[in-house]
Amino acid sequence: MNQAIKIIASDEALTKNTKFQVYTERQLDKIKPLQKLTEEQRFEMRVVANVLPFRVNQYVIDELIDWSDIPNDPIFQLTFPQRGMLYPEDYQRMADALQRDAERSEISVIANEIRQKLNPHPAGQQEMNVPTLDGEPLPGMQHKYRETVLFFPSQGQVCHSYCTFCFRWAQFIGDKELRFASNEAGSLHAYLAQNKDVTDVLITGGDPMVMKTHHLKGYLDGMLHPSLDHVQSIRIGTKSLTFWPQRYVTDPDADELLALFERLVKGGKHVALMAHFNHWREMETPIVREAIRRIRDTGVVIRAQAPVVKHINDDPAVWARMWDTQVRLGIIPYYMFVERDxxxxxxxxxxxxxxxxxxxxxxxxxxxxxxxxxxxSMSAGPGKVEIQGVVEIAGEKVFALRFIQGRNPDWVQRIFFAKYDENATWFDDLKPALGEDKFFFSDEYDAMQAVAYDE
Incomplete structure (x- = not known):
């Protein structure tokens, strides 16, 4: 299969769009295909882009979006601002400010006030997940589950393009208080050395694959030290296979990056690229297939995950084709998430x-x-909660749920029930069923929150 992919990927296809060109809110008017849209459509994008982060690159524009199907094209919805992303009153407030050419300082104030309504750090990320080393907090790390530590390298706090639905949007709006980031490789390695229960490290962001390979080496080569033998798996969360597959093929340090991957694998680590694919279209270009082939040849495993999101992939046929495509390309389908609150x-x-x-x-x-x-799966405050189905128990229609991961490992695989609610869109909307006034974990989780917020 890999050889077939290599044959399909011609030299011309692989060398197209090798110069990285990015556009943000300030350059919306320079994106040529947008000039075919109405002035009203372009203004609506500008309004939303002043509140929520916007960043897109030329590869996405040229290779992934069907400009004859705007605004319905799923990749357009994935990357470009849409009016409905803001509440009508918030949209109008920002639109009025732009129409009267308000000062940038006023626009920033309005934007920040709107952002504060949008739950910038869900599930207790700042209060409950930040670990400590020698009594000092490590703000560039999260340790929610016993076995897994998340690390946010400071050089990886952007992405090649931004997903419009991203739950880490607060990382990209310039407010340092809302960012998780660290350039302290030494602190990461020291924390891991002191926590022998940790078996997995997830390098995340932003997108760590925006980083040059020499920066990645500083974080990853240290994982081969004997003091970190208990760290079995290195995961790298990335959207780069969609937004910039050139990272693994034609970038100047692409070969150096792949050599780093191979060195980690030969050193005994399981290395998993946690790829975010939202639609099968993202896996159709020759360069992404060549990137997949090259990554797999190093011994790295690619696993794929995504949330269900309206306007992009809320269709079983899209998911079935996406999973089939992933298996055909040697990628392991991993998670279907619920869109975060x-x-x-x-x-x-x-x-x-x-x-x-x-x-x-x-x-x-x-x-x-x-x-x-x-x-x-819902990555909620208590843990990852999976919807197993809808059943009727003692005459009551309920959601059957279970923990895939929990703040307390004893919660894992525990099945529990919530009242059926056809309007519920997130875990916090659900209520205990079968006459219970609380879920089985509620008291313990409340105590965890009390400790975290008191601190």
């Missing part, structure tokens, strides 16, 4: 019952190799 969720959220139906209808269409995809 943050940012532009009002535009993208899908009711939990519909999300579950999409998962069930899609999983029925694929072979066992694609049924490795777990979900729908």
């Amino acid at each position: 943050t940012g532009a969720k009002r535009y993208f959220e899908v009711p939990l019952i519909r999300t579950y139906e999409i998962y069930r209808e899609a999983i029925k269409q694929v072979s066992g190799l694609a049924r490795t995809a777990r979900g729908p």
